[in-house]
Amino acid sequence: MTFEDEIIAKWIRRVIAGGMMMEEKINPYKNAQKQFDQAAALMDIDKNILPRLRKTNFELEVNFPVMTDNGEIKMFTGYRVRHKFMTPTKGGIRYAPSVDLDEIKALAFLMTWKCAVVDLPFSGAKGGITCDPRTLSKGELERMTRRYTYEMRNVFHPDRDVPAPDMGTNAEVMAWIMDTYSIIENNGNTVSSVVTGKPVELYGSQGRAEATGRGVVQIAERAWREFYRGDLKGMKVAVQGFGNVGSVSAKQLELRGCKVVAVSDINGTIHNKRGLGIDDVIAYSLKTKTLQGYPNAEHSGVKDILELPVDILVPAALENQLTPENAPRIKAKMVVEGANAPTTVDAEKILAANGTIVVPDILANAGGVTVSYFEWAQDKQELQWEEQRVYDELSKYMDRAFVRVKNAAKQYNTDLRTGAYVLAIGKVANYVKMRGHFP
Ligand SMILES: NC(=O)c1ccc[n+]([C@@H]2O[C@H](COP(=O)([O-])OP(=O)(O)OC[C@H]3O[C@@H](n4cnc5c(N)ncnc54)[C@H](O)[C@@H]3O)[C@@H](O)[C@H]2O)c1
Known part of the structure; x- marks a missing residue:
C-alpha cells in the first residue's frame, strides 16, 4: 500500500466511524432517564428522593x-x-x-x-x-x-x-x-440461587425459557382488548428478533389465532402474507442458526420488518429500533415492546400522534424477571414448582400489573409508559423514603 493509499484508507475508516457514531447518537440511558423525568414531573415526590432514583x-x-x-x-x-x-x-x-x-x-x-x-x-x-x-x-x-x-x-x-x-x-x-x-x-x-434462568435439571424453574414471550403476548392480548375491543384472532403481526423472546412471542401469538406474517433476525426479514408456520421457522432457525435461506417466504432487509402493514408489531431484538427517522412510516396499530428500550422518546411522540399504542417494555416483557423471581424463591426453599403453577402465577402477576398500569395511566391522563413509570416510581420512592438517607 502506498503512502497515499494509506491516507485514503484512514480517511475512509474515519468517515465510516463517523457515520457509525451518528447512528449511535441515541444514548439508551439518557433516553430511559427522559422517560423517568416525564413521569416524575406529574408526581408530587420529595425533592430529596428523586435524584437518588x-x-x-x-x-x-x-x-x-x-x-x-x-x-x-x-x-x-x-x-x-x-x-x-x-x-x-x-x-x-x-x-x-x-x-x-x-x-x-x-x-x-x-x-x-x-x-x-x-x-x-x-x-x-x-x-x-x-x-x-x-x-x-x-x-x-x-x-x-x-x-x-x-x-x-x-x-x-x-x-x-x-x-x-x-x-x-x-x-x-x-x-x-x-x-x-x-x-x-x-x-x-x-449455590443455586446466585443466578436464574438455569436449565430445569440444574435448579432452574419450569417455564423460565418461555416466560418473557408468554408475558408479552398476555399483555398484548389485554392491551388489544382494552384499546381495540376485540381479541387477537386474525390480527396480522410482525416480530423483530427471533431469539428467546421473539420466537416464543411469535408462537404464542400464532396459538391465539394471529397471522404472524413476518419475523426477523440479525441477518434479515422473512415475510409471507399468508402467514408463516412458526414451528417450521423455529425448526429451521435452530438447525441453521439463521433465517437466511428460509424457503417459504420473501426475504428483505433487517429493518424492513418494522414498517410492514400489520396490526401489531413486537420489537424483540434490541434498543433504539423505532426512531424519529422511521416512526412516521410505522403502520402497526400497536407496538408491544418485547425488547428493552426499542422505542426512543421522540419516536414515541410521533407514534402517539399517529394513534399507535405503545405497550412499554417495563410492563410487556416483565414475565422473564417474574419467573426469575419464582426460580430464586424456589431455589431458596429447595423445591421445584410444577409448570402449570409457574404459568398460573405468572399470569396473575402480569394481569395485576396490566390493571395497575392502566389505572395509573387513566388517573394521570397519560400513556401506558408514563403510567407504568408513575406506578413504579411511587413504589420505589416510598421505599426509599421509609428507609431514609444514610448517614
Ligand atoms: N431473555 C429474556 O428473558 C428477556 C427478558 C426481558 C427482556 N428481554 C429483551 O428482549 C430482547 C431480546 O432478548 P433475547 O433474550 O430474546 O435475545 P436472543 O439473543 O435470544 O435473541 C436476539 C434476537 O435478536 C436478533 N438481533 C440481534 N441484533 C439484531 C439487529 N441488529 N437487528 C435485528 N435483529 C437482531 C438476533 O438475531 C436474535 O434473533 C433484548 O432487548 C432483551 O434485553 C429479554
Whole structure:
C-alpha cells in the first residue's frame, strides 16, 4: 500500500466511524432517564428522593483475558451495573458487540422500574460483555463466562445481586455462572440461587425459557382488548428478533389465532402474507442458526420488518429500533415492546400522534424477571414448582400489573409508559423514603 493509499484508507475508516457514531447518537440511558423525568414531573415526590432514583448507583467495568482455541490471549471488557434499592438486585447478562457502559446502565435502570411494575421485591441490575458470541467457539464462550464470573465474584450473591439470561446468553451460560460461583465462593458446594434462568435439571424453574414471550403476548392480548375491543384472532403481526423472546412471542401469538406474517433476525426479514408456520421457522432457525435461506417466504432487509402493514408489531431484538427517522412510516396499530428500550422518546411522540399504542417494555416483557423471581424463591426453599403453577402465577402477576398500569395511566391522563413509570416510581420512592438517607 502506498503512502497515499494509506491516507485514503484512514480517511475512509474515519468517515465510516463517523457515520457509525451518528447512528449511535441515541444514548439508551439518557433516553430511559427522559422517560423517568416525564413521569416524575406529574408526581408530587420529595425533592430529596428523586435524584437518588434517577441514577444507577454502582458501576463496575472489568478487563480480563481469555485464551482462544488457538492459544492466543484475547482481552474482553465486561460490566455490571446496579440500581440498588431493594435487594437482591436482578437483571440479565448480555453478550453483544453493542455492549458498553451506557447500554448496561440503561438496562439496569429499566430493571428497577420493571420489577416495581410487577411488584417484585427486587431492584435493577444488568451486566454484559462486549463481544460477538456468534464468533466464539463453545469453549471460548465457557472460558469467557467463567472468567467474567470470577471478576464479578464480589458482586454476584444470592442476597445481593442475581444475574439471569439476556441477549446472547442462555441457560447453559447460567449453568457455567452457577458452577463457577459455587467453586470460587463456596468450596464447590452448590449455590443455586446466585443466578436464574438455569436449565430445569440444574435448579432452574419450569417455564423460565418461555416466560418473557408468554408475558408479552398476555399483555398484548389485554392491551388489544382494552384499546381495540376485540381479541387477537386474525390480527396480522410482525416480530423483530427471533431469539428467546421473539420466537416464543411469535408462537404464542400464532396459538391465539394471529397471522404472524413476518419475523426477523440479525441477518434479515422473512415475510409471507399468508402467514408463516412458526414451528417450521423455529425448526429451521435452530438447525441453521439463521433465517437466511428460509424457503417459504420473501426475504428483505433487517429493518424492513418494522414498517410492514400489520396490526401489531413486537420489537424483540434490541434498543433504539423505532426512531424519529422511521416512526412516521410505522403502520402497526400497536407496538408491544418485547425488547428493552426499542422505542426512543421522540419516536414515541410521533407514534402517539399517529394513534399507535405503545405497550412499554417495563410492563410487556416483565414475565422473564417474574419467573426469575419464582426460580430464586424456589431455589431458596429447595423445591421445584410444577409448570402449570409457574404459568398460573405468572399470569396473575402480569394481569395485576396490566390493571395497575392502566389505572395509573387513566388517573394521570397519560400513556401506558408514563403510567407504568408513575406506578413504579411511587413504589420505589416510598421505599426509599421509609428507609431514609444514610448517614
Ligand atoms: N431473555 C429474556 O428473558 C428477556 C427478558 C426481558 C427482556 N428481554 C429483551 O428482549 C430482547 C431480546 O432478548 P433475547 O433474550 O430474546 O435475545 P436472543 O439473543 O435470544 O435473541 C436476539 C434476537 O435478536 C436478533 N438481533 C440481534 N441484533 C439484531 C439487529 N441488529 N437487528 C435485528 N435483529 C437482531 C438476533 O438475531 C436474535 O434473533 C433484548 O432487548 C432483551 O434485553 C429479554
